[in-house]
Amino acid sequence: MRKIYTLVAFALLPVACGKGGKDDELKITDERRTPATSKDGPGDGKTAKKPVASAAAATGTLGVALDFTGLLIGVTRIPAKPVVGDFSPYLGKADHIEELANRIHVFDSKGVLLYETPGGSERVIELTLFFDRVPDISFAPKSDFAGSLTVLGKRIDKSLKIADLPTMYPALKWESGLGNDFDAEISGHHTYFLANDPDPRLVKVSISFAAD
DSSP states (O other), rough: OOOOOOEGGGSSSSTTTBBBOOOOGGEEEEEOOOOOOSSTTTTSSSSOOOOOOOOOHHHSSSSEEEEEEEEEEETEESSSSOOOGTHHHHHSSEEEESSSSSEEETTTTTTOOOOOOOTTTTTTEEEEEEESOOOOOOOOOOSOOOSSSTTTTTTEOOTTGGHHHHHOOOOOOOSSSSSSEEEEETTTEEEEEEETTTTTBBBEEEEEEEOO
């Protein structure tokens, strides 16, 4: 089983996988997590689905698409092991950087965070899109994500009730370890959909990248 790096700031409680809490408790752990798996996708004998085209180039908005071939931002296919510069054409320069256990690039006007591995390597291990306010994360972007997110051909927005995800995507194997999250493996990206418990609606989506 390959090692999965999990971020404490990722959900809404005080330990790994987004369990919120004090900012200075953020860290990458060596906790092993069994990733959810997809029943579809490249290598399963089926024809890989074509990437979903982003509207970003035409409208100037930030378009993010996740499909069975990987992650697309605008018209750029993001590498499986990206660095900060891979996101620059669409995100520009971060409004500020939080130097915690991870270096966190905060894009206030876009509602986006990028997490680096420790040590200033510029290797990105998570992209997080904020669709609404998240309590107890002081460095959360000042604005909500105003772009578009498409997952396997379906538009995702803040009206989504995360409990509906297994019905929307029955081919994916879903986990819900915290009670306020649903997560699945999509083309090598462990992807987390989170709500503010007890409100069932989506507040953020975090898309992970391999750390090694």
